[in-house]
Amino acid sequence: MRSGQTGDEAAVDVSGGSRRGREMPLEVQHIRDALRREFTSRISMADYEGRAGTDFDNAFLSRALAARAARILTDCSSDEAAAGVIDGRDDFGIDAVAFSASGSELWLIQAKWSDRGQAGFNTAAAHKLIHGLKKLDNRDFDQFNVRLQSLADRVRGVLGLPTCKVFLIVAVVGEGRLSEETEAILKEAAIDFGGWGRTVEHRVLNQAAFHRAVREDLAPEPITIVATMSEGWHSRETPYQAFDGLVCVEELANWYADHGERLYDRNVRRSLGLTGVNQTLVESLTDDPQGFWYRHNGITVQCNTIEQEFFAQRGPSKPVRLTLHNASVVNGAQTVTSAYRAYERTPDALGEAFVTVRIISVNGTPEGFAKEITKATNTQNHMERRDFIAIDETQSLIREDFRLTLDKEYVFKRGEIDPAPASGCSVREAATALACAYPDPILAVRVNGSTEALWEEGPGGAYTRLFGKQPNACQIWRTVLLMRAVRDALHDVRSTLSGRSASIAESGALLIAHIVFQLVGTDGIEEIDSEWESGLNEVPALVEGVLAQLIPLMDHFFGEGSYVTSTFANEQRCQQLVTGVLQALAEGTNVRDLTTFQSDIPKPRRRPSTVSLIIDHNLIPAGTRLEYQPSPTEEQAIGIWLRNGQGRSFATWVDDRRRPLLWEADGQRYSPSGLVTQIWRKADWREAWSAVQGPKQWYVPGEGSLVEIAERLWQRIITEEWSRERETTKDADS
Known part of the structure; x- marks a missing residue:
């Protein structure tokens, strides 16, 4: 049973070895053997080091099942699937994370292994998985383990898309039938998360699905x-x-x-x-x-x-x-x-x-x-929808107005290079700024969901509303300047926030810009001789004031457990927030200070380089012999050359941070990646890749690659630090 799980949550068979073999159905044996073949050398079990037997086996098979689910659902490689496994302490009910090729879909997987094919998924497991989704939506990445933190940028990128799709995946070695109560919990999460183009779905991968995948791998x-x-x-x-x-x-x-x-x-x-x-x-x-x-x-x-x-x-x-x-x-x-x-x-x-x-x-x-x-x-x-605006005479007239009135560039055809910020802007930037300046927040919400909404024509289309009556160059340019000022101010503020507050600042950027536009106003914006631009100096203070009202209003209107990104994709909720913020600022009631939400919690420290970790902790004694293990593609290209020369596949470890490998073929020192590049060059591999990952290809016999050796140590260091921090917190509380 995995650490931190109850027997009801884990739903796995923990019977003894001899009994275990007799009771394991043939299908489950096939799945188990396939998981071991594919993931034994790929999935980290550093947190189980020194442990053996049933606990270790169940933990590995559960993680491998989650990785295999990622492969089935996204068609990623085995290495990519293994890299997405985050199961362990502080995973918040998520065993693995996977992404679609476009990066617009996120798969959150919870896996349940059972030797007897009887794994289930109950209401407690469903609540844990949804809790994990809310943690991600609130950008509470620092509360997750280091495995999730390494994927945080990709998760943030997907959840920041207005058209993102999240899949909650139940992966079980069993029938996979969900009770009505469990189905209701997952469906309610879908309703709460949904918004303009955003959806949550749940799917079940059961024993039959995994066995079918195993068969297809063997003989498609x-x-x-x-x-x-x-x-x-x-x-x-x-x-x-x-x-x-x-x-x-x-x-x-x-x-x-x-x-x-x-x-x-x-x-x-x-x-x-x-x-x-x-x-x-x-x-x-x-x-x-x-x-x-x-x-x-x-x-x-x-x-x-x-x-x-x-x-x-x-x-x-x-x-x-x-x-x-x-x-x-x-x-x-x-x-x-x-x-x-x-x-x-x-x-x-x-x-x-x-x-x-x-x-x-x-x-x-x-x-x-x-x-x-x-x-x-x-x-x-x-052809994209934006391409068709190139034939709209309005855009040509705006470009001419930019040149004659402002001596600046305005580009509107896809493929044209955007001008330098001080020299002009693109139609995409202009349209986004005009959408934020529009009196109704509906356009900012739609654009936040997808910039494709900018090019919709017709009575209710954004393009028609923004360019139907041609705005002049001065109005467009000043609108762009204001949006840039809001963006820069938000960038400065976001670095001081964390968790849910940071998520609100990030996901609500366009709505915040819309509110600031309403506060600054548009009087004289189209008149080149007016002093409208002097108001830009107030933008940083306005942004802080808007955020200070917006953060508590989110919780007040929709609850502390509401999904942040989905709220900013919901037109009705955004209208309510805009009205609430403007009213609070106008009345001066419940005045708040943004410092209330700012955090001085230190950011998680970065993992040192592989070579530095190894040398600092003396993980590899000087004089140790390492072997270069080429990939199948490399083997086909340079395998014969490697074997036909003495010492070409071997190097000796020396305590040198820059060049720790002494190549037996020439007696010279190299970095791990530098030596791989040298081998490719000497072998005259003209089609060699541009990307080199030497630390993953140099192996210490019986210990693994340089990356694996360093990662095992890093996992121990992080785990020990978490334990000390928690003990300190407990002592302080008591």
Whole structure:
């Protein structure tokens, strides 16, 4: 059982060794063996050093299960999955963290291992997982263990996105059935966290899902999908068989539901999750399914063979069902995934949406043909909504006004280089500033969710509201200056805050800017001879005053347990906050000082370099022989060269911080990465990578890599420091 867990929470089998072997089902044995093969050398067990037996095994298998869940869900590598495991003291119910390729989706995983396949997930476990999510949302990273702290920047980046998606993952070796009470707890969290483009979902990965993943790893089954084309499709047989026609988007959603990320095995990239563009695809499908085809370029599918089945009359362009064997979506992964996301929201609407699908059979094609098609279909230019403002005459007139009136640059076409801050601005910066200056906070909220909202046209669209009546260059420029002043002031203040207060300052930046705009006012902003800019000197004090009111009002209106980032994605809540802050400042009641929320808690100290840790603590005696262990790619490229020369794979450790490795091949000293680079150079590996990670590749026999040796020590140091701090706190309290 893991440290800090009750038997009810852990839900694992802790029976003895002999009994354990007899009672373990075959499926569980397969999963256990696969986890050991994949993660034994990858997952840190430093906090269990010196312990053995059932406790150690259960802890390792639980962590490995969490890492395997990350692999299943995000298609990351084994090393990336292992790096996301944070299970242990101060994990707040989160065993592993994973990210989508786009960095817009966050997966929080809690894993339960059971030797007998009877692991469960109860209400206490659900509350712990949600508590962990709230800790992350409040930016209380310093309260987590060092493993989570190393991922804090990535977590902060995802939660800071207005369209972020959080998945609460229950990974269990068992049936995975959740009680109604547990389901209700998780669904309530989804409602509390949700906002403009922000969602929380929960998923269960049970024993069957893990066993299926193990089987697929050993022998991946070819994917077979069905594409139904109505009248109007085209085909060709020479030189290679291909079809082109309309396919219902609902069918694409079913492809993903059945096969997930495996659909993209031959694509240059996987699904990127709900990026801004993909969010637009989802909205386009749900809002106007019939018009989706007109706005989309289509997708490309490769397969080995194509079977045709006509519904009635057989002939060209008659409705046909195509069965595609060993299929892969080589262009359009984002569209297929977005179709699935849209289907989850409104399944009935997708029956009216169609997309052009091109199917190419690679049977009989020359070598390299399939790869060439994949590359060609993924290098075409992509149009974004912002691109269409380039043909709006208003933007050309604004640029001319900037040059003539202010002698500054204004760029509005994607691909143009943004001017230096003092020399001008881009349309994106200008539109964001104008959205913050808009009298209604609704635009600031929408832009906080996604800058794509800036380019929406129509009666309620942000672009129409901001540029429908052309603002002059002086107004735009001064608006930009004010937003920059707010941004700089917030940057200074944020460094003095921590936890929930820092999260409010970070996530509420655009709303804070909106409130400051209302306080400064716009009288004379468009008149070049006015002294409006003199008011910019007051911005730092205004920002502090707004924050001092905003922080307590958040808790007063919505509770101390409310999700910070979701609050700033909710238009109604933001309107309430703006009204409350402005009223408090105008009346001068309940005047607060920002220093109340400022913290003098020291930041967690950084981990010293690997070599420094080893030398400072004498972890490797001088004269120890180390071995270079190349990756599979390196082995293929330079393996023969390494083995054909004496001492090329070996070095001796010397106590030198800069160059601790003495290479046996030439008797010279190098840094770990420097020696790897020298080996690549001497082996004439011209396609060598630009990134070198030498400390991960030099091994002490029986001890592990330099990184692993240093990390074990660092974990012990941090654990001991936490223990001392807690004992000191207990003594002070008593």
